[in-house]
Amino acid sequence: MTAAVRSSSVELRDIHVSFGTLEVLKGVNLKVEKGRTTCIIGPSGSGKSTLLRCVNRLQEPDSGDLLLGGESVISSDPDALRQRVGMVFQHFNLFGHRSVLDNITLPLRSVRKLGKEEAAEIAHARLAEVGLADKAPYRPSALSGGQQQRVAIARALAMEPEVMLFDEATSALDPELVKGVLTLMAGLAERGLTLLVVTHEMGFARGVADEVAFMDDGKIVEQGAPEAIFDAPRSERLQRFLSQVL
Numbered sequence: 001m002t003a004a005v006r007s008s009s010v011e012l013r014d015i016h017v018s019f020g021t022l023e024v025l026k027g028v029n030l031k032v033e034k035g036r037t038t039c040i041i042g043p044s045g046s047g048k049s050t051l052l053r054c055v056n057r058l059q060e061p062d063s064g065d066l067l068l069g070g071e072s073v074i075s076s077d078p079d080a081l082r083q084r085v086g087m088v089f090q091h092f093n094l095f096g097h098r099s100v101l102d103n104i105t106l107p108l109r110s111v112r113k114l115g116k117e118e119a120a121e122i123a124h125a126r127l128a129e130v131g132l133a134d135k136a137p138y139r140p141s142a143l144s145g146g147q148q149q150r151v152a153i154a155r156a157l158a159m160e161p162e163v164m165l166f167d168e169a170t171s172a173l174d175p176e177l178v179k180g181v182l183t184l185m186a187g188l189a190e191r192g193l194t195l196l197v198v199t200h201e202m203g204f205a206r207g208v209a210d211e212v213a214f215m216d217d218g219k220i221v222e223q224g225a226p227e228a229i230f231d232a233p234r235s236e237r238l239q240r241f242l243s244q245v246l
């Protein structure tokens with residue numbers, strides 16, 4: 001059983017973030033249309049993670065606006081927002097001392113207030129979707145990194161998010177495990193979930209994204225269709241970045 005997708009557009013308007021005297025986001029504007037995928041690329045330290053964290057307000061911007069489905073959510077209840085905007089991290093962030101099943105049911109029970117049976121039913125369905133139906137009773141440590149990341153994706157999907165954020169979701173994986181996770185992410189894009197994906201996987205950005213945004217030094221320097229970004233970069237900074245990563 002595949003969960004119905006109920007996706008929304010998401011938009012950042014003139015977002016500023018500083019840490020002390022260090023200005024990390026210098027007025028970022030970005031909109032991902034409902035059901036579309038945008039990949040964010042750029043050098044380390046350019047503000048990609050901070051930007052993503054602003055979208056579910058793990059990081060509160062100093063100024064600017066955040067819209068979900070066209071409505072401002074910059075001063076709404078952050079917990080309610082996080083139910084609607086799922087996030088997958090580089091290091092999975094699973095509960096190591098709980099089973100795979102518990103990792104998915106606990107947030108369903110505490111946040112969505114579901115009963116035990118209903119939560120377990122949803123968890124089993126989401127695990128089957130990511131190809132891990134048989135792993136429910138195990139601890140995460142018994143799984144490969146790729147499998148753990150797929151559990152983290154199943155956990156996020158179980159909340160029925162309208163937008164999913166991925167922050168270098170494959171960067172901690174052994175090379176042979178990367179493809180399975182990328183294929184799963186591409187499937188979510190295909191199903192019409194709105195995705196905002198920070199990645200170093202240029203093949204994924206080119207093949208799956210509707211738009212690619214290049215960040216450098218706290219700003220989106222260039223943005224467009226993958227072909228425009230990869231085949232006809234305009235700015236010198238993007239040309240230099242691509243010459244280093246491709």
Ligand code: ADP
Pocket residue numbers: 019022024042043044045046047048049050051
């Ligand atoms: P990226 O994900 O592109 O590597 P980040 O958003 O993680 O970039 O970081 C951008 C800049 O902000 C870096 O210089 C980083 O050191 C700094 N930074 C990030 N988070 C914090 C924080 N909580 N406190 C202070 N500086 C931070």
Ligand code: MG
Pocket residue numbers: 048049050
């Ligand atoms: Mg980062």
